[in-house]
Amino acid sequence: MTNSLRPDLKLIADMIEPKSRVLDVGCDDGSLLSYLVDEKNVDGRGIELSQKGVNASVAKGLFVIQGDADNDLNEYPDDSFDYVVLSKALQAMHRPKDVLINLLRIGRKAVVTIPNFGQWRVRFDLLTKGRMPVTKALDKTWYNTDNIHFCTIHDLFDMVAEENITVKDFVPHKHDGTRLNMGRRRANWHADQALFLLEK
Amino acid sequence: MSAREGHTATLFKDNVLALDSGASLSPVNVGYMTYGSLNEDRSNAILICHALTGEQYVASEHPITGKPGWWERIVGPGKLVDTDKYFVICSNVLGGCLGTTGPWEVNPETGKPWGLDFPVITIRDMVRVQAALLDHLGVENLFAVIGGSMGGMQTLEWLTTFPEKLHSAVILASAARHTAQNIAFHEVGRQAVMADPNWQEGRYYEHAAKPDKGLAVARMTAHITYLSEDALTKKFGRNLQSRDSVTFGFDADFQVESYLRYQGSTFVDRFDANSYLYITRAMDYLDIAGRHDGRLADAFQGAAHVRCCVISFSSDWLYPTDENKRVVHAMNAAGVPVSFADITSPHGHDAFLLEEPEMDQMLEGFIATAAKARGL
Secondary structure, three states: OOOOOOHHHHHHHOOOOOOOEEEEEOOOOOHHHHHHHHHHOOEEEEEEOOHHHHHHHHHOOOEEEEOOHHHHHHHOOOOOEEEEEEEOOHHHOOOHHHHHHHHHHHEEEEEEEEEOOOOHHHHHHHHHHOOOOOOOOOOOOOOOOOOOOOOOHHHHHHHHHHOOOEEEEEEEEOOOOOEOOOOHHHHHHHOOEEEEEEEO | OOOOOOEEEEEOOOOOEEOOOOOEEOOEEEEEEEEOOOOOOOOOEEEEEOOOOOOOOOOOOOOOOOOOOOOOOOEEOOOOEEOOOOEEEEEOOOOOOOOOOOOOOEEOOOOEEOHHHOOOOOHHHHHHHHHHHHHHHOOOOEEEEEEEOHHHHHHHHHHHHOHHHEEEEEEEOOOOEOOHHHHHHHHHHHHHHHHOHHHHHHOHHHOOOOOHHHHHHHHHHHHHHHOOHHHHHHHOOOOEOOOOOOOOOOOOOEHHHHHHHHHHHHHHHHOOHHHHHHHHHHHHOOEOHHHHOOOHHHHOHHHOOOEEEEEEEOOOOOOOHHHHHHHHHHHHHOOOOEEEEEEOOOOHHHHHHOOOHHHHHHHHHHHHHHHHHOOO
16 A cells, blocks of 8 residues: 555545546645545646645645635636545535536536535534534634535435436545435434545 | 856757747757656656756756855755756756847847847747757656746646657746736836837947946836735834834835835846847737637647645735646646646745745655656
8 A cells, every 4th residue: 555545535536537637626736636646647737725735746746736715616627637626615615506517517426425504413412502512623702703504415406406416426424434324204314424536 | 166167059050940929040059957867667757857047057056146056945955956867958948048049149141249139038938948959968758847937937848849759847836828917017118118218219239338228127027026915024014224214215215115126136247138129028828728719628638647746825916826727727638647736825826936935845746756756
């Protein structure tokens, strides 16, 4: 094993066909892209907001542009990638629906993961405490969180249906990346996070 | 580092240099410096392109001012551009005034300095001369071409004109076109030169007096555009120059005035006024997208194999972040592998020449991985 990858990123990597073109939106330090380049021979590119993340990615030999998904995705041509990855960032977008549509304009497929606000602990927290939930997956208070557009698994299914987007694969999982073998209704109660493989 | 004698090559002796304007030059002299040595595979050459008022002395003492090389912080033994590892070439641009053919040189047809008879040149013409110099040096292709500001413009023209000779390219604080504001500032500088009675329609070479006052004003104006309001405020504020109160006159009461006057007066010792006119004009004419019906991406179609790195600086209002990003988006659209960052800096346009740790870190990662990809 030349490359060990965080389990939740491994779930994403498993969705990507070898030798494809991949854009990772919010690529952080380039861990996922670097793994995909080394292990799956992909042509990988990234977008990252932080200078630290850009520098770490460039030092890995990756090609990463400093920018944000809300603005910079518009500049990419149609169908320029096989996959566009957006990992746990949709809820931080100003216009999540536009971003999602953009992902599938730029890429043939999109791999999107979300923290699930419908998970029972979150619901229980809000029900019993009456305050915005702070959990392991959602660890910031309401006023300092980057996450401004929370959704549940049901919510995302609804939105993609509205836009006639096909869900090719759906992988609900725990915070540590353990897969949960269950349908969307049970997953909406139990999963900390969920991965969606989307196609136009 | 001690002063090193520069080299001069005479190119375009048997053929002519065909310029974008339609005119041609023959021969063309090029003043240049090299550092380090070319390896056996001839695969370790780096071309550094200098900015408007720079020259070939990137990592060695300037022969006139005696100051250290203009990018010794980056280029030298063990430095980020390591001359123990790479063969670094830096040449004075066409139209320049330190060894390369320009308006100060004698026109072989008349036996007198060219003056304004020198043909107007473009950034691409400068690049054509650099390419001929590489042929002369036996360098078939470059590991990297690196440039900031006007050097970045040359690097972009390398990507459009000779992409097959490149492995990687670094563009700092630059742009693929001159905007109305860029042209406007240059026009002020040129008018200052031409308004100096000593300029004499560019024929001052035959007289004792040069248009120093005009050129100094041009430099003062330009120098403001290289800084930022924050940088000026931090450095000078409203501080007075060696006095306790204003003099109610037009002496340099303020430190910033004294500083600019000094910048202007030292500049004229090392730069030719006509060269300044020609080089600023070349920059104004730059509009790479304009050659491709406004589609900048089309200009980079041949460069999809070149590893690129573009860096802008947050307080640079001369070639601002958006102009750099235009280049990046066009490269992306053309499938050119490119990394980009907008470095947060208070130093304005000049930041690319200054200590910027985030820039250094990015360049280090980029150069190291590009070298690895080339087997260096």
